[in-house]
Amino acid sequence: MKKIVLASTLFYALVAFEFFYMFSPFAVYLYSVYNPGLQFLSTSETTIRLVSFFMPHLTRETSNFFITRHEIFGWIFFWGGLGCFIVGAIQIYWSKLKKRTSVQGGLYQKIRHPQYLALMIAGFGMLLIWPRYLVLFAFVTQCFVYVWIARVEEGICARSFSDYSDYKARTGMFLPFRIEKKLPRLKLPKTVWKRRLAFACYYFFIMALSFLLADWIHGRSVKSLYTYETDNSVFLSIGHLETSGINQLAEIALADVRVQDLLEPEQSPNVRFLNYVMPTDLYISEIPMYLPDGKTFNHKNPDKKNGRYYKIIFSTAVFVSRSAPETGNIIRQAFTVNPIVEVWIDPNAGQVIAVHQPPEKRIYGNTPVPVF
Numbered sequence: 392m393k394k395i396v397l398a399s400t401l402f403y404a405l406v407a408f409e410f411f412y413m414f415s416p417f418a419v420y421l422y423s424v425y426n427p428g429l430q431f432l433s434t435s436e437t438t439i440r441l442v443s444f445f446m447p448h449l450t451r452e453t454s455n456f457f458i459t460r461h462e463i464f465g466w467i468f469f470w471g472g473l474g475c476f477i478v479g480a481i482q483i484y485w486s487k488l489k490k491r492t493s494v495q496g497g498l499y500q501k502i503r504h505p506q507y508l509a510l511m512i513a514g515f516g517m518l519l520i521w522p523r524y525l526v527l528f529a530f531v532t533q534c535f536v537y538v539w540i541a542r543v544e545e546g547i548c549a550r551s552f553s554d555y556s557d558y559k560a561r562t563g564m565f566l567p568f569r570i571e572k573k574l575p576r577l578k579l580p581k582t583v584w585k586r587r588l589a590f591a592c593y594y595f596f597i598m599a600l601s602f603l604l605a606d607w608i609h610g611r612s613v614k615s616l617y618t619y620e621t622d623n624s625v626f627l628s629i630g631h632l633e634t635s636g637i638n639q640l641a642e643i644a645l646a647d648v649r650v651q652d653l654l655e656p657e658q659s660p661n662v663r664f665l666n667y668v669m670p671t672d673l674y675i676s677e678i679p680m681y682l683p684d685g686k687t688f689n690h691k692n693p694d695k696k697n698g699r700y701y702k703i704i705f706s707t708a709v710f711v712s713r714s715a716p717e718t719g720n721i722i723r724q725a726f727t728v729n730p731i732v733e734v735w736i737d738p739n740a741g742q743v744i745a746v747h748q749p750p751e752k753r754i755y756g757n758t759p760v761p762v763f
Contacts, residue, residue: 432525432759439711439726445609446522447616448761449667449675452631455615458608461519468516475509501567503545503558507537508565524605531601535594541565613722616763624664625721626703627763629673636738637668644703644734647743653732657707661715665708665728665762671700671735677760679730680704681747688754700737700744706730708762725762 432438446461453459475498482497483506498505514530541564548555563571617628619637626637644650657664667678674680676688680702708725710716716724730749737744 435711441525441528442523442759443609443726444523444761444763445527445605446519446612447763448522449677450616450627450629450763452629453612453615453617455611458612458615461522465516465519468519469513470516472509472511472513472516476506476513479506479509499562501562503562503564504537504541507541511537511565522605524602527601527605528598531594531598535590535597539590609723613763616722618722620719623662623715624666626666626668627722629667629669629675632668639738640668640701640703640736641666643736643738643741644705644743647734647746649746650705650732650734650743653746654705657731663708663710663715663721663725665706665721665725667704667706668701671702676754678704679706679728679749679753681733681750699739700735702733702735704730704733704749706749722763726759727757728762 432442446458447453451459457464479498482499502508511534514533518526518530545555545559545564549559552558562568565571566574617630617632617634617637619626619634619641621641626641628637645654669675672686674682674686674688682688706728708721709727709729710724711726712724733747733749734743735745735747736742
């Protein structure tokens, strides 16, 4: 039992805590641990979705209230769940020190497994913070592992504590009894192999349902972005910038002869462009861009930066499939980008003020990172 708990916890931590690696000072080195696995998943149309994000990570502002603030809600769930888990752990170990039989007070007064519930809540928060399909897969798997372990533990407790049956009759497994009794219950067969088969079928059903829901959220997220589209390009604004404003910046950049000369060799019927628009003093490590001396990468909101000057990072979108998608699907289907040129613009003067070449080496190399 302890080995199963440890293995499942490490599995989820390895997948979900990629987020913390991304923002640590050693991200460049630590991310190399994930690169082989992420690269392998990104080579097939069947598995590429696992390394994709279904909610924005680079984009800090959208037209949807929840999608814009999903990371804030994620941190609330994460720290709230972690706090409840610690409280539950204190209750258990305090009971052991006092040499009591079973813990039935505090968090355990209404719920039999508040610690597992707390970890599920924290895991859901991590999913909102780092909304990669792979994290969703790990989260759903982890929840089922906790349900299975809880059922096994209850069998052990029923044999170990004489009052456990009464305690079980007045409490819920993961929710208060009054709420839980109103929910539909999963009835498993009594035969061991049939029960395991039913549990596995239920797991795959919930997993498929979760991915369908995430795919719907993915579509809503892309629609909520501030973008401007042409026949073969999408200009994506990292912050709140209406279509007319993005269009103005795009026209100024594309009218510059230097930019035209750099983009011309990339023009092809099968090439699609994903171009990022943001204030010049906003630097995002996942987007290959010019970093002036003395500046550092960050994920600050664009409204806290200087909005007088803007930059556009022109890049070609890379897809697993050979056929180029329609313009509206560029963001949904791209799994990385190849930078071409970075253009700094003064919209008030209506001119390009600087043209920069993209960096020769990317911070994260060829590791798949968020594209929106």
